[in-house]
Amino acid sequence: MSQVIVYDTPDRSVEDLANDLKAKFPAVEVLKAAPKRLHLQVPRDISFEVCEFMKEGLNFEHCSCVTTVDYMDHFTVVFHLSSWTNHILSEVLVDLPRDDPTVDSITPLWGGANWHEREAYDLMGIVFKGHPDLRRIMMPEEFRFHPLRKDFIVGRRV
Amino acid sequence: MSNLYIELTNFTEWLLGLVAALLDWTKLGFLSDFGEWLQTAPVVDFVSTLLVAVIFLITAMMFGLCFIWQERKFLGRFMDRRGTQVGFLGFFQNFADGIKVVLKEHIVPKDSDHRLFELAIFAYLASTFMLFGCIPFSDNFYVINVNLAVLLGVAIFAFGPFSILIGGWSSNNKFTLIGGMRAAAQLIALEIPLLLCIVAVVVLTGDLSFVGVVTWQEENIWLIVPLCIGALTFFIAAIGESERIPFDLPEAEAELVEGWATEYGDVRWGLQMASDYFRAYILSGLFTMLFLGGWAGPEFIWAEAWYLGKTFVVFFFFIWVRAATVRIRTDQILKLGWRRLLPMAVINLLIAVALKVAGVF
Amino acid sequence: MPSDEMWINMGPQHPFNHGLWNLRVKLKGETITQAEPIIGYLHRGWEKMVENRTYSQIVPLADRLCYGSSLSWNHLYCLTAERLFGIEAPDRAKYIRVAVLELQRITSHLTWLMAVGTDLGSYTIMTWSIRERELFLDLLCKLSGARMTYNYCRIGGVRTDLPENYERDVLRVLDEFEKRLRDLESLMDENEPFLMRTVGIGKIDGRTAMNLGLTGPIMRASGVDMDLRKLDPYEVYADMNFEVCTHTDGDVYARYRVRMDEMRESMKIVRQALAAVPSGPIRVKVPRCPPKGNVVCHVEDPRGESLMYMVSDGTERPYRLKVRSPNFVNLSASPPMLVGFKISDVPAIMGVMDMCIGETDR
Numbered sequence: 001m002s003q004v005i006v007y008d009t010p011d012r013s014v015e016d017l018a019n020d021l022k023a024k025f026p027a028v029e030v031l032k033a034a035p036k037r038l039h040l041q042v043p044r045d046i047s048f049e050v051c052e053f054m055k056e057g058l059n060f061e062h063c064s065c066v067t068t069v070d071y072m073d074h075f076t077v078v079f080h081l082s083s084w085t086n087h088i089l090s091e092v093l094v095d096l097p098r099d100d101p102t103v104d105s106i107t108p109l110w111g112g113a114n115w116h117e118r119e120a121y122d123l124m125g126i127v128f129k130g131h132p133d134l135r136r137i138m139m140p141e142e143f144r145f146h147p148l149r150k151d152f153i154v155g156r157r158v
Numbered sequence: 159m160s161n162l163y164i165e166l167t168n169f170t171e172w173l174l175g176l177v178a179a180l181l182d183w184t185k186l187g188f189l190s191d192f193g194e195w196l197q198t199a200p201v202v203d204f205v206s207t208l209l210v211a212v213i214f215l216i217t218a219m220m221f222g223l224c225f226i227w228q229e230r231k232f233l234g235r236f237m238d239r240r241g242t243q244v245g246f247l248g249f250f251q252n253f254a255d256g257i258k259v260v261l262k263e264h265i266v267p268k269d270s271d272h273r274l275f276e277l278a279i280f281a282y283l284a285s286t287f288m289l290f291g292c293i294p295f296s297d298n299f300y301v302i303n304v305n306l307a308v309l310l311g312v313a314i315f316a317f318g319p320f321s322i323l324i325g326g327w328s329s330n331n332k333f334t335l336i337g338g339m340r341a342a343a344q345l346i347a348l349e350i351p352l353l354l355c356i357v358a359v360v361v362l363t364g365d366l367s368f369v370g371v372v373t374w375q376e377e378n379i380w381l382i383v384p385l386c387i388g389a390l391t392f393f394i395a396a397i398g399e400s401e402r403i404p405f406d407l408p409e410a411e412a413e414l415v416e417g418w419a420t421e422y423g424d425v426r427w428g429l430q431m432a433s434d435y436f437r438a439y440i441l442s443g444l445f446t447m448l449f450l451g452g453w454a455g456p457e458f459i460w461a462e463a464w465y466l467g468k469t470f471v472v473f474f475f476f477i478w479v480r481a482a483t484v485r486i487r488t489d490q491i492l493k494l495g496w497r498r499l500l501p502m503a504v505i506n507l508l509i510a511v512a513l514k515v516a517g518v519f
Numbered sequence: 520m521p522s523d524e525m526w527i528n529m530g531p532q533h534p535f536n537h538g539l540w541n542l543r544v545k546l547k548g549e550t551i552t553q554a555e556p557i558i559g560y561l562h563r564g565w566e567k568m569v570e571n572r573t574y575s576q577i578v579p580l581a582d583r584l585c586y587g588s589s590l591s592w593n594h595l596y597c598l599t600a601e602r603l604f605g606i607e608a609p610d611r612a613k614y615i616r617v618a619v620l621e622l623q624r625i626t627s628h629l630t631w632l633m634a635v636g637t638d639l640g641s642y643t644i645m646t647w648s649i650r651e652r653e654l655f656l657d658l659l660c661k662l663s664g665a666r667m668t669y670n671y672c673r674i675g676g677v678r679t680d681l682p683e684n685y686e687r688d689v690l691r692v693l694d695e696f697e698k699r700l701r702d703l704e705s706l707m708d709e710n711e712p713f714l715m716r717t718v719g720i721g722k723i724d725g726r727t728a729m730n731l732g733l734t735g736p737i738m739r740a741s742g743v744d745m746d747l748r749k750l751d752p753y754e755v756y757a758d759m760n761f762e763v764c765t766h767t768d769g770d771v772y773a774r775y776r777v778r779m780d781e782m783r784e785s786m787k788i789v790r791q792a793l794a795a796v797p798s799g800p801i802r803v804k805v806p807r808c809p810p811k812g813n814v815v816c817h818v819e820d821p822r823g824e825s826l827m828y829m830v831s832d833g834t835e836r837p838y839r840l841k842v843r844s845p846n847f848v849n850l851s852a853s854p855p856m857l858v859g860f861k862i863s864d865v866p867a868i869m870g871v872m873d874m875c876i877g878e879t880d881r
Contacts, residue, residue: 004765005725006744036751061729064817065826065843080815080826080843084745091815112732115851116843123566138559138880148567237646332527403640404712407863483712485640487863488549490715
């Protein structure tokens with residue numbers, strides 16, 4: 001290829017994108033819309049549609065990270081998505097109930113989320129529906145626990 | 159007959175005479191007869207030839223070890239470090255390595271083919287040491303002056319790929335198998351340009367023995383001048399044949415650990431490593447004889463010293479190429495061998511034939 | 520060669536592996552048809568471990584995430600913690616941090632070059648890069664006392680002030696290195712076998728690279744002009760004048776070229792930063808417990824985009840600290856770069872990716 005894809009000035013502002021999102025998905029809550037940062041709280045059932053809209057409509061070309069936090073009564077999956085065109089790092093929080101930790105996988109949208117979701121499954125036990133190859137990555141295949149959960153006490157014999 | 163042979167015959171006669179005198183002194187009938195039989199011509203011949211071979215082998219191996227030392231020091235300096243330091247100028251390191259290697263345990267992989275495993279490495283080493291016999295140091299210091307020495311040398315050299323294939327296969331290891339196949343393919347591909355360059359030399363000199371080739375160069379001109387393309391092709395093919403960087407993919411540590419000889423651990427490995435250097439030394443020696451006039455040179459130092467000095471210089475270029483380049487892939491080596499070196503060797507042959515026909519030489 | 524396909528394990532113990540990981544490749548003859556990297560051999564449970572440490576106890580642990588470029592992780596952690604605590608390092612500390620980070624970038628790239636040299640079989644490249652690296656390690660050792668895990672940044676600033684005559688020493692080293700860099704580059708750029716091994720190998724195009732999560736020099740070698748130091752400037756990078764190095768081919772040679780250019784740009788930044796260092800304190804006081812909340816921070820690591828996500832529940836230990844390592848994603852995106860090439864290309868392709876398993880496995 002001979003051309004260089006350049007990202008020098010942002011195309012649209014954070015407020016613009018936030019308004020677009022709220023217009024299309026009223027259930028999404030904008031937690032923070034600061035320069036270069038956009039934090040959203042998204043309900044679980046529309047998380048895949050929101051991410052798809054962010055990728056296709058709002059130019060979020062890159063998935064930086066998929067992480068999970070174990071608050072004792074629920075899980076939260078955090079997707080960090082980057083829009084280089086608009087110079088924004090966005091944080092999408094999805095709450096999951098403790099007894100049913102499943103969420104739609106965003107690997108079909110961004111290949112970069114593949115191993116992050118595998119790690120979240122391995123260490124935290126979150127099941128990503130639609131992931132092409134969900135198996136353990138750090139721990140051995142026959143390991144029976146999810147080590148990063150708060151109820152897994154390090155030093156206990158497993 | 160070489161001077162070495164004549165000197166040693168005299169020495170053997172004296173030695174056997176001494177042994178016979180000792181046996182005679184015991185005043186036992188059959189021992190005196192044995193002593194007399196020892197002094198007959200065939201026995202003297204046999205013993206002196208044996209001694210010549212042993213002395214020559216040891217000398218050649220010593221100089222081969224010098225090449226290993228030369229490589230380590232010069233390679234070190236290219237990389238901005240000093241190379242080996244053990245002993246005077248680092249010369250003792252090779253002996254230290256040799257002693258260490260001899261003291262190791264002999265391990266044979268369990269599922270390997272034991273007989274072929276042992277046979278392959280001995281065949282490899284035997285072919286290398288046999289080559290020492292073919293190559294003279296000067297017209298006075300050689301084991302035997304074979305009429306077809308050049309051809310014989312390359313033929314014995316070409317025995318290498320067989321032992322490499324057998325060794326790689328019999329080790330029962332995927333990596334050695336790949337390494338053996340690669341090595342065999344590379345060596346066979348690079349032998350053809352090598353042989354064609356030698357044919358060009360023979361066309362001009364009309365003599366297949368080393369003494370004949372060097373004498374011709376003494377009388378006319380060092381063959382590197384008219385056959386410069388051939389010299390270059392021979393040089394590149396020689397680096398490939400001795401499996402040095404840039405052509406050392408068969409033993410690329412980065413991928414295959416050690417290539418075909420991965421499973422050999424002790425003395426066998428030590429001798430295999432050493433014989434890689436001996437083969438490089440033999441090829442440099444061949445280059446010197448064929449293109450640089452062998453032992454020809456002014457009389458103020460020995461002919462043998464001229465030969466060794468020139469070989470050292472050729473080997474220095476081998477080392478320089480190793481220090482500067484990276485390893486290239488097998489298919490790139492083969493492409494180089496068949497698509498570049500072969501046409502160059504053929505052109506060189508045509509030049510040689512043209513020169514001969516035109517009566518220049 | 521047998522014509523059926525065979526799986527080969529390159530690793531976990533393998534001379535060319537820099538670190539401890541496994542690469543399973545399926546070969547048809549000598550061509551790779553499938554590749555699968557397998558990691559987890561060096562998993563130390565870092566993220567679980569730091570949930571039991573106070574914020575200042577984690578500072579030296581962050582160094583050990585990637586021991587090849589430890590200062591950038593140390594700095595990332597301190598930056599994230601500062602954002603969480605809601606404090607900012609003083610200006611003097613910021614300029615010092617930028618200068619030292621760029622020195623670390625050069626060191627990391629020289630370590631990478633050494634690995635490339637060994638993988639391709641040229642020990643000359645290896646010894647020359649280590650020789651240049653010694654110049655920089657001496658500088659960093661003078662500053663922080665260590666050659667590998669520097670532990671120099673602190674939450675709220677840096678640990679010690681610049682030693683006497685440091686600027687003079689750094690400028691001397693940079694002048695010397697510039698001359699030697701030209702030698703080093705010519706050893707590779709004008710080396711026909713090197714070009715044979717690297718041009719056209721392991722190609723990946725820009726859009727695929729972005730989608731697969733590749734960041735850093737690998738992505739920039741495929742024609743994507745994105746550098747977090749320009750896109751989302753942190754510390755005082757907004758005041759620095761430097762170019763983002765890109766290349767359009769997307770092959771191994773392009774990635775090598777991008778890193779060599781980056782070394783030159785880093786030298787520029789070091790000179791500017793050291794010339795502009797203001798006087799003042801180098802550290803601010805930090806409270807014991809941060810406010811409740813979460814914060815995300817990303818920086819341009821020598822290998823790509825590294826990110827830390829910190830959740831605090833108001834106590835003196837973090838509730839959750841997630842590390843996004845660039846190598847983790849680069850490695851996951853390596854199969855498309857390997858398929859279709861020969862097994863001899865694997866060291867070239869993987870070597871030029873600058874693997875550091877410490878941060879991949881955490």
